[in-house]
Amino acid sequence: MNQPQKNPQPWLLTPGPINTSMVVKQAMLHDWGSWDGDFRALTKAVCDQLISFVDDQDAFVCVPVQGSGTFAVEATLGTLIPRQGKALVLVNGAYGQRMTKILDYMARDYVVLDKGDYEPPRGAEVAAILEQDRGITHVLLVHCETSSGILNPVAEIAEVVEQHGRGLIIDSMSAFGAIDIHSSRVRFDAIISSANKCFEGVPGFGFALIRKTVLQHCATHAHSLSLDLYDQWQYLEKTGQWRFTPPTHVVAAFIQALKEHQQEGGVAGRFVRYRRNQQRLVAGMRQLGFKTLLADEWLSPIIVTFFAPGHTNFSFQRFYDLLKARHYIIYPGKLTQAESFRLGCIGQLFDEQIDGLLEAVSAVLDEMQIDDGNPNP
Numbered sequence: 001m002n003q004p005q006k007n008p009q010p011w012l013l014t015p016g017p018i019n020t021s022m023v024v025k026q027a028m029l030h031d032w033g034s035w036d037g038d039f040r041a042l043t044k045a046v047c048d049q050l051i052s053f054v055d056d057q058d059a060f061v062c063v064p065v066q067g068s069g070t071f072a073v074e075a076t077l078g079t080l081i082p083r084q085g086k087a088l089v090l091v092n093g094a095y096g097q098r099m100t101k102i103l104d105y106m107a108r109d110y111v112v113l114d115k116g117d118y119e120p121p122r123g124a125e126v127a128a129i130l131e132q133d134r135g136i137t138h139v140l141l142v143h144c145e146t147s148s149g150i151l152n153p154v155a156e157i158a159e160v161v162e163q164h165g166r167g168l169i170i171d172s173m174s175a176f177g178a179i180d181i182h183s184s185r186v187r188f189d190a191i192i193s194s195a196n197k198c199f200e201g202v203p204g205f206g207f208a209l210i211r212k213t214v215l216q217h218c219a220t221h222a223h224s225l226s227l228d229l230y231d232q233w234q235y236l237e238k239t240g241q242w243r244f245t246p247p248t249h250v251v252a253a254f255i256q257a258l259k260e261h262q263q264e265g266g267v268a269g270r271f272v273r274y275r276r277n278q279q280r281l282v283a284g285m286r287q288l289g290f291k292t293l294l295a296d297e298w299l300s301p302i303i304v305t306f307f308a309p310g311h312t313n314f315s316f317q318r319f320y321d322l323l324k325a326r327h328y329i330i331y332p333g334k335l336t337q338a339e340s341f342r343l344g345c346i347g348q349l350f351d352e353q354i355d356g357l358l359e360a361v362s363a364v365l366d367e368m369q370i371d372d373g374n375p376n377p
């Protein structure tokens, strides 16, 4: 089941968009009328199935929104945080930073706990900030910070936020669907993700699972019509339709992607394959002399940051081009200090592709006349 197709296209070792199955691609060969009952049924099926990934299903609603993941983040922040509200943004990478930028645009007040490139925010420091600043209404956390690959301590942060009676909004874009959020123990107001990461759909929409009792009070918050999730929710409830043109083909592909997700064993099954990819990848890269940015404890099964080889022959662009010539697309690093690159573990990748990538990396090092991946030779 789910064997990778012999793909004339590149293998994407990236955090999304990712390789999708042939059947997911084929699901887009049909045209849908957005107002039609058949398409409304698809939308309902998507939302119902997404809600099934949280434990307290009656407490949450699923609100999809057109666009990439960032659109869903911006929509959720704008809808949930009142204009007089104030956020504490936990930043340890580019996606935490992006949330501060979003808040700047919408003119919402915020403070930042910035942990640099890859240190995790810890419960005690969040507690200290919340105790000291009573004005903070919401805490914003990135689940897997895709810029380093770190898996942030969600349960630890959620506990503190709950104790202090504030709202927690989680950007779980690159983790939801592969890493269980344990929502019966981890309390949050909203969790955000998109079609084209761990669910292995094609890009085109994001969604938020939002606590109903919270969303009910958000009618007047949004700064933007197209990004008003309260309005989108109300309209969906009333008509079964999205406001404005939905990405019909993307939704149809997503239904198939959800089916394959379930066939693989749901969140647990997907986690097992991604973790296997990650462990195989890291072991193989370490054999080639590469070093990971993070200690094993903080590595996610989503994406891994490696230091660039220290050899003077190394250039990322050449490394990238030579790997691309072998059909492997890798991802540049995002660290402000050291030179690095990233390898994703998600999407339709299996042992065969990981082993193929490792062989390609080894061959490319030879071609570049670099002895090994050691960052400090």
Ligand SMILES: *Cc1c(COP(=O)(O)O)cnc(C)c1O
Pocket (backbone or CB within 6 Å): 015, 016, 068, 069, 070, 071, 073, 095, 142, 143, 144, 145, 146, 171, 172, 173, 174, 194
């Ligand atoms: C991918 C991702 C996003 C959204 O990025 P888009 O390019 O807008 O899809 C947001 N947060 C995290 C953590 C991500 O990994």
